[in-house]
Each structure stands twice: as structure tokens, then as C-alpha cells.
Amino acid sequence: MAGGLLLGGALAALLTTALPAQGPTDGFEDPPPDKIVIKVATVNGSGCPAGTTAVAVSEDNTAFTVTYSDYLAQAGGNSDPTAFRKNCQLNLIVHVPQGFTYAIASADYRGFAALQSGATGTQRASYYFQGSPSTAFRTHPFNGPLNDNWQATDTTDWAQLVWAPCGVQRNFNINTELRVNAGTSSASKVSFMTMDSTDGDISTVYHMAWKECPGK
Incomplete structure (x- = not known):
């Protein structure tokens, strides 16, 4: 059997959107x-102060949602000099049934950007298992003038997925970053970038891919 579940970020309407069933060659298998x-395990970073982050697993246990409430980077005007970059690293303990392993196949990010002409913004994420030399990086640049919602999707081909080691418990790390550079924009004007939704929270849902471990 093969199938894939795609859950959107930020907007509640997208949280239950499902992709049509796909064959094994498409890279998604049933969980x-x-x-x-x-x-x-731990949550650390300037973009996720204590009490502003939560992780929830979907009802069918095929995906997980990370929700933030205070994740904003800004530059220009009277902005704090350290406010141009915000990040959050999640260290997650993921238990899966015996004989299976998983990888993060893709993730959706959404937010709002108010970038002055000449300013730039960046959303970046990295994914890796504790103790693993393999780290997947994805970067999405944005250029001002921009005063609108933004969206970015990280997708990994099936052959390039970084799988959790079979039979070994390894914590999974997700490190996200927002960065704003005032560039050539007016020094008196503030540019900012945030991941948020209609209710003011950041909701990012990660898509899981599954496979059986060898010898199962």
C-alpha cells in the first residue's frame, strides 16, 4: 500500500488537506x-522564548505540527541590533513502531513580510538526526519592496531523504531561522518578517515519509 498525507502550515483550512494516493515510486509510503x-526534548532560540512553542501530533499519527507565538525578525528604525536574526531549534524524541523508520519529506512555512525597498529577508531551515553527519539545508530569499503573506516549501527527493537509523533511538533536530537585512532601505523605516497565521500563531506541519527497515 502507498499513500501520502500533506498537511499545510499556518491556515487552518489547509491543515486537513490530503494529497491523492501516490505509488511507491513517488516516494511516500503508508505510515x-x-x-x-x-x-x-528541548526548545532553544531567540524565536521561541519559553512558553511560546508547542508540538502536536496529528490524530492519525502521520505528521506533527509545531506552533509558535513569538517569532519575528526585524531591522531598521529603532530595532534592536540583535533583532535582525531569530532562530529556533527543536530537539524532538520520535518513537515509531518496531521495524519502521521515518524521514521528513517536506515542510510548509507561511508568514508575513513587510520589507522596504532595498531590504531583504531570508527563511532557512536545517534538519538532522542527533549524531548523524548528514544535514539537509533549505534557504528561501525574499526581496523588498514586499508587504504581503509569504510561503516557502522544503521538499526532498525520495533518494535524498535522511532516514532515522533503524533500531536506534536518535533525537531529531529542526533548526529554523528568519533573517532581515535593511540593505539600502531608509534607515528610519522598519522591515520585518514573521511566520504567522490568521490567529497570530505560527503553525508549521512536517510531512513524514515511511519505509520498513531491512529484514523486517
Whole structure:
């Protein structure tokens, strides 16, 4: 059997949108039927102060949502000199049924950007398992003038997915970053970039891909 579940970020209407079923050659396989447990080991970073981050697993245990409420980078005007870059690193403990492994196939990010002419913004993310030399990086640049919602999707080809090691518990790390550079914009005007939704929170849902471990 093969299938794929795609959950959007930010907007609630997209949180239950499903992709049509796909064949194994498309890179998505059905998740194992037993319960998947995801717990937050640590949350660190200027974009996720204590009490502003939560992780929830979908009802069918095929994806997880990371929600923030205070994640904004800005530059220009009276902005704090350190406010141009905000980041958040999540260290997650993911338990999957015996004989299965998983990888993060893709992730959707949405937010709002108010970039003055000459200013730039960047959304960046990296994904890696604790102790693994393989780290996947994705970067999305944005140029001013821009005063609108933004969206970015990180997608990894099936052959390039970084899988959790079979039979070994390794914490999974997600490090996201927002960066704003005032550039040639007016020094008196503020440019900012945030990941947010209609209710003021950031909701990012990560798409999981599954496969059986060798010898199962």
C-alpha cells in the first residue's frame, strides 16, 4: 500500500488537506499502524522564548505540527541590533513502531513580510538526526519592496531523504531561522518578517515519509 498525507502550515483550512494516493515510486509510503509518539526534548532560540512553542501530533499519527507565538525578525528604525536574526531549534524524541523508520519529506512555512525597498529577508531551515553527519539545508530569499503573506516549501527527493537509523533511538533536530537585512532601505523605516497565521500563531506541519527497515 502507498499513500501520502500533506498537511499545510499556518491556515487552518489547509491543515486537513490530503494529497491523492501516490505509488511507491513517488516516494511516500503508508505510515505504520501503531501509535507514533513525538515529545519535545528541548526548545532553544531567540524565536521561541519559553512558553511560546508547542508540538502536536496529528490524530492519525502521520505528521506533527509545531506552533509558535513569538517569532519575528526585524531591522531598521529603532530595532534592536540583535533583532535582525531569530532562530529556533527543536530537539524532538520520535518513537515509531518496531521495524519502521521515518524521514521528513517536506515542510510548509507561511508568514508575513513587510520589507522596504532595498531590504531583504531570508527563511532557512536545517534538519538532522542527533549524531548523524548528514544535514539537509533549505534557504528561501525574499526581496523588498514586499508587504504581503509569504510561503516557502522544503521538499526532498525520495533518494535524498535522511532516514532515522533503524533500531536506534536518535533525537531529531529542526533548526529554523528568519533573517532581515535593511540593505539600502531608509534607515528610519522598519522591515520585518514573521511566520504567522490568521490567529497570530505560527503553525508549521512536517510531512513524514515511511519505509520498513531491512529484514523486517
